[in-house]
Each structure stands twice: as structure tokens, then as C-alpha cells.
Amino acid sequence: MCLGLPGQIKSITGEDPLFKSAQVAFGGVQRQISLMYTPDAQCGDYVLVHAGFALSVIDQDRASTLLSALESETSENKAT
Numbered sequence: 001m002c003l004g005l006p007g008q009i010k011s012i013t014g015e016d017p018l019f020k021s022a023q024v025a026f027g028g029v030q031r032q033i034s035l036m037y038t039p040d041a042q043c044g045d046y047v048l049v050h051a052g053f054a055l056s057v058i059d060q061d062r063a064s065t066l067l068s069a070l071e072s073e074t075s076e077n078k079a080t
Contacts, residue, residue, distance in 0.1 A: 004048040004055055005070070006063035007033070012043055024049060 007024040014020040017039035024033045024047060031052075035041050038054040046063035047054035058066075 002050050004050040006046055006058060006066045007031075007049055008063070009041055009043050009045050009047060009054075012041075022047075022054065024054070 005026055007026040009022045010025050010030060011023045012020065012035065013022070018036055020035040020039055022033050022035050022041065022043075023030050026049075031049075033047070033049055034053045035047075036053060038047060038057055041047055041054060041057050046058050046060055048056045048058050048066075
């Protein structure tokens with residue numbers, strides 16, 4: 001099983017779809033992510049990221065739901 005994290009695209013660099021990348025914000029942390037699998041993603045979009053690659057574009061509601069679930073899961077694990 002793999003875990004994809006939702007993040008918001010802040011900036012995009014590159015024109016070639018194979019080398020296009022984005023600065024993606026995950027809460028207070030930003031990382032450079034490959035857009036090889038999501039070449040139509042735009043600044044402001046939310047993407048699901050795994051292993052440095054944006055795997056899909058998701059809407060803001062889905063991103064919020066996933067973030068809430070992750071926060072809930074991590075807080076439950078800290079309590080045990």
C-alpha cells in the first residue's frame with residue numbers, strides 16, 4: 001500500500017511534459033514535485049503526491065477531506 005499526500009501547486013517550471021515540475025505546498029512545507037503524470041495541472045490546483053510525483057489532480061474538497069483524515073489518524077496514533 002502507498003500513501004499519497006494532498007498538496008497545492010504554488011508555481012510551475014518547465015514546458016516539456018516529461019520534465020515539468022511544480023513547487024507544491026504541504027501545510028507549511030514546500031517541495032519540488034514532478035508533473036510528468038499530470039501535465040495539465042495548473043497553479044492553485046491540488047494534487048495527490050507520492051514519491052515526488054503528482055499522481056492526480058484533485059478538488060479542494062477532496063484535499064481537505066484527505067488532510068482531515070490524515071490529521072485524525074496521526075493524532076490517534078500519538079494517543080496510543
